Amino acid sequence: MTTIRSDGENTVSPPDQDHPDDVVRLYGTTPRGRDDLWGRLRERHGPIAPVELEPGVRAWLLLDYQENLTALQQTHLFSRDTRRWREAVEGRVDLAKTLPMMSWLPSALFADGEEHARLRAPIMDGVARIDMTAMARTVRGIADELVDTFVTRGETDLVAEFAGPLPVLVINRLFGLPDGYGHMLGDLTATVFGENAARAEEALERMQQYFAGLVARKAENPGHDLATWMLRHSSELSPSEVAYTAALIISAGHIPTTHLIGNTMRTLLTDDRIRSTHTDALLSTQDLLDHVMWTDTPFQVLAGRIALQDMRIGGARIRTGDALFVGIDAAHRDPAVRGHSDPDTGLASGRRAHLVFGAGPHSCPARSLGRLIASTGVSVLQERLSGLRLAVPPEELRLVSSPFLRGLRELPVAFRPGRTHDPLPPQERQMEQVPALAEEEEPPEDLLGRLLSWWRGLHR
Ligand code: HEM
Incomplete structure (x- = not known):
């Protein structure tokens, strides 16, 4: 049994009696030190390895770049519709209760063909309507406001106070709602993806209520926002x-x-060579992101594709209805696509596109x-926090416990205390950004408003 432990070490132990096959567990642990792990799996199994999603529930993990790309692209061979998963079809797994990544919802993510296109x-059309220049200013404005909340303190946890809230506040603006709703939503999604299963279930229910409430409000009061555009599409x-x-x-x-x-x-805080290449302007922020997406990918495993016919991949016999997982991080370490790092800069030098x-x-x-x-978030942090450094030794940084995501639980940093930012005059902000809506003192008595009142009550 190959055991992936969460303490920074991977151990590959010999098969044991309960697990006669060499199967990787994808639950309860966090893969780390992956060069070694994926390499050993590749050596032992070739391009695809057997994995266990839950005790007794089997699937496959694709390891090689080309096989991963094929599973993502060849929709006549691989479906995204988890209702075709043999474990579900034959009643061994209840899709409503299994891992969220393997459940099924009536959304684009779990649809194929024409239904997926619809x-x-x-x-696609909603995203295409976003004015990216105005959006860049919006992101910067929100990032500055977040930095203002901790800049005078000289220390913060960059995950909790910045990287966590920034994306959800930005996306919330696309829905045309005041930031208070974004904070609530961020809290709900973090709980849904968090480690406490009971709280995750409750948060998922609230999230569903949230979006039903959002759509009902936009149907009643249309605006210039993504939800209204989607309703009218x-x-x-x-x-x-x-x-x-x-x-x-x-x-x-x-x-x-x-x-x-x-x-x-x-x-940036732990790799001197990358930091100096970046601060010497030899590495753009976009190229820096690509380097990180190759080497420290935020998604390390992508949830299931379902085989639509019997096939062989490497030495493995795949049966119709088997679930296959896309091993993004393993693919990035496939020697066939990944050259060695540049000896001068330490930069990842993939010869193909990363799969993030x-x-x-x-x-x-x-x-x-x-x-x-x-990129805007990273730039704002670099501009606003001088003398930025880690507040703990790098080896104390902990990863979230997920086989799918790869990210930090917290990123404690210290810096020289600075000043809060001078905001743009209100008219200029209106013209140049997706406008921030005024917070509602008393949220409306609709479903969305009631949820916000409930959430505020919890955080008072
Ligand atoms: C760095 C940030 C992001 C990463 C790494 C990322 C990665 C991905 C990946 C890998 C998929 C494909 C999933 C699959 O094939 O199973 C995906 C799909 C998707 N992403 Fe992103 N994403 C990011 C940001 C965003 C943002 C900001 C939005 C929306 C505002 C978004 C919306 C979506 C949607 C709606 C899908 C589903 C598309 C479909 O199934 O047709 N993503 N994303």
Whole structure:
């Protein structure tokens, strides 16, 4: 049994009696030290390894770059519809109760073919309507406001106070709501993806109420925002489909962007060569993000594709209905695509595109927005926090406990206390940014307003 431990070490122990096959557990632990782990798996199994999602629930993990790319692109061979998963079809797994990554929801993420195109079109068209220049100013404005909350203290946890809230506050503005709703939503998504299963279930229910409330409010009072555009889109999504789509946008957009910012800041704070190449302007912020996405990817494993026919991959016999996981981090370490790091700069030198935004029909529709949020966030931190340094030894930084995501639980830093930012005059802000709406003293008595009142009550 290959055991992936969460203490920074991976041990590959010989097969034991309970697990006669060499199977990697994808639950309860966090893969680290992966060069070694993926390399050993590749050596032992070739391009694909057997994994266990839950005790007794089997799937496959793709290791090689080309096989991962094929699973993402070849939709006649691999489905995204988890209802086709044999474990579910034969009743061994209840999709409503399994890992969120393997559950099924009526959204673009779990659809194939024409149905996928119908559900994805409003997202693509909505994202295309975003004025990226105005959005850049919005992101900067929100980032500055977040820095203002801790800049005078000289210390902070960059995950809790910056990388966590920034993406969700930005996406919340796309829905045309005051920031208070964004803070509530950030809290809910962090709990849904958190480690406490009971709290996650409750938060998921609240999130569903949240998006139903959002759509009901926008149907009643349309605005210039993503939810209104999706309601009016020619794909004619039902209000419930718009609510699931809005929930998908938040769940797909928030946490990966948080981890991209956190992992990039960790790289800058711990890797002298990368930091100096960047501060000497030899490495742009976008190239820095790509380096981090190759080497410290915010998504290390992507949830399931379902085999649509029997096939062989390497030495493995895949049966129709088997679940396959996309091993992004393993693919990035495939010797066939990844040259050695540049000896002068230490930069990753992949000869192919990294897979962090996926590939094929489900590839991230908002990668430019994700990049914009991350690059602006990183730049604002560098500009505003002088003498920025880690407040703990690097080996004390802990990763979130997830086989899918790779990011920091916290990033404690210290810096020279600075001044809060002079905001733009209000008229200028209105012209140049997606406007911040005034906070409601008394939220309206609709479902969304009642949820906000409930959440404020918890945080008083
Ligand atoms: C650095 C940040 C981000 C990363 C690394 C990322 C990565 C990804 C990946 C890998 C997929 C493909 C999932 C799959 O094939 O199973 C995806 C899909 C998606 N992403 Fe992103 N994403 C990021 C930011 C965002 C943002 C900011 C948004 C929205 C505002 C967003 C919205 C979506 C949506 C809606 C999908 C589903 C598309 C579909 O199934 O057709 N993402 N993302």
